[in-house]
Amino acid sequence: MAELCIIYDKIRFEEKELYDKASKRGLNTRLIDAKSISIGTNNKKDDFDLGDIVLQRSISHYRGLYLTACLEFLGFLAINSFKVGEICGNKLLTSIKLAKENIPTPTTHFAFSSESLSNLIRKTGFPIVVKPIVGSWGRGVFPLRDSETANMIAELREEDDNPLSRIYYIQEMIKRPPRDLRCIVVGDRVVAAVYRYSAEKEWRTNVARGGRTEEAYITKELEDITLKAAKAVGGGVLGVDLMEDDVRGLLVHEINSTVEFHGASKVARTDIANTIIDYSIDAAKK
Numbered sequence: 596m597a598e599l600c601i602i603y604d605k606i607r608f609e610e611k612e613l614y615d616k617a618s619k620r621g622l623n624t625r626l627i628d629a630k631s632i633s634i635g636t637n638n639k640k641d642d643f644d645l646g647d648i649v650l651q652r653s654i655s656h657y658r659g660l661y662l663t664a665c666l667e668f669l670g671f672l673a674i675n676s677f678k679v680g681e682i683c684g685n686k687l688l689t690s691i692k693l694a695k696e697n698i699p700t701p702t703t704h705f706a707f708s709s710e711s712l713s714n715l716i717r718k719t720g721f722p723i724v725v726k727p728i729v730g731s732w733g734r735g736v737f738p739l740r741d742s743e744t745a746n747m748i749a750e751l752r753e754e755d756d757n758p759l760s761r762i763y764y765i766q767e768m769i770k771r772p773p774r775d776l777r778c779i780v781v782g783d784r785v786v787a788a789v790y791r792y793s794a795e796k797e798w799r800t801n802v803a804r805g806g807r808t809e810e811a812y813i814t815k816e817l818e819d820i821t822l823k824a825a826k827a828v829g830g831g832v833l834g835v836d837l838m839e840d841d842v843r844g845l846l847v848h849e850i851n852s853t854v855e856f857h858g859a860s861k862v863a864r865t866d867i868a869n870t871i872i873d874y875s876i877d878a879a880k881k
């Protein structure tokens with residue numbers, strides 16, 4: 596029987612749900628705090644009692660990513676893999692991957708200094724959207740409507756301590772309804788889709804910004820583009836986010852590698868946690 600390990604740095608609904616459902620199925624399941632682990636180049640897989648499959652659920656992007664690299668070094672199967680986590684945790688890498696695989700996605704530009712940002716903006720004009728290349732919950736995602744605000748953002752970002760701040764991610768602003776779509780993908784299935792409506796006086800639709808979810812019907816078009824996008828970044832257990840452009844239709848703007856599914860589980864076609872466990876067991880057999 597497969598043995599499962601859920602790595603967390605904070606236990607949310609999702610980690611609890613995965614643990615409870617896996618235990619209920621009789622699987623030997625462990626919940627392990629990422630903050631409690633240390634790994635050395637002289638370690639072997641057997642030094643760690645983690646079972647066959649590691650579900651990487653750390654909220655901290657870098658902690659989860661580099662711990663996954665170490666676990667893969669030891670020979671553990673991690674879901675999601677380091678490769679997938681690296682692409683999805685970085686909006687620049689995700690955007691170029693989606694573009695390369697011809698997945699419809701907003702036009703996005705990258706600049707590597709505040710000077711090249713100014714030159715770029717002279718060409719793109721306004722409105723545009725600026726985002727940190729690593730981040731979530733809508734943090735630092737701002738609409739820019741004039742050069743005064745753009746200069747302010749650039750000045751702040753030139754001075755902070757994060758080297759990634761000097762890499763500018765600038766995206767066309769999509770003319771969309773006050774909502775976007777979140778699809779939960781497990782392997783080759785879209786198990787749930789929700790609309791996320793932005794809260795009052797908030798442009799971003801993130802649930803972390805007060806957005807409210809509503810069930811979305813999974814059309815063939817939505818399913819196709821979502822699965823293609825998931826495949827483009829390497830597949831696994833993913834949250835694919837899309838916007839509805841009034842002319843071009845669905846555009847994928849982000850893919851989340853440690854997906855939250857609390858809201859989506861209320862409207863899901865199937866039990867999301869159990870589907871993730873099934874997928875993990877299958878992956879371990881391959």
Ligand SMILES: Nc1ncnc2c1ncn2[C@@H]1O[C@H](COP(=O)(O)OP(=O)(O)O)[C@@H](O)[C@H]1O
Pocket residue numbers: 701724726730731732733734736766767768769770771774775798799800801836838848849
């Ligand atoms: N190009 C855009 N045009 C219109 N709205 C956008 C655009 N990019 C992001 N948004 C809004 O901002 C939210 C957060 O952006 P996102 O890229 O998903 O960053 P995060 O990883 O922080 O969630 C999106 O869910 C959407 O509501």
Ligand SMILES: [Mg+2]
Pocket residue numbers: 732733801836849
């Ligand atoms: Mg998002």
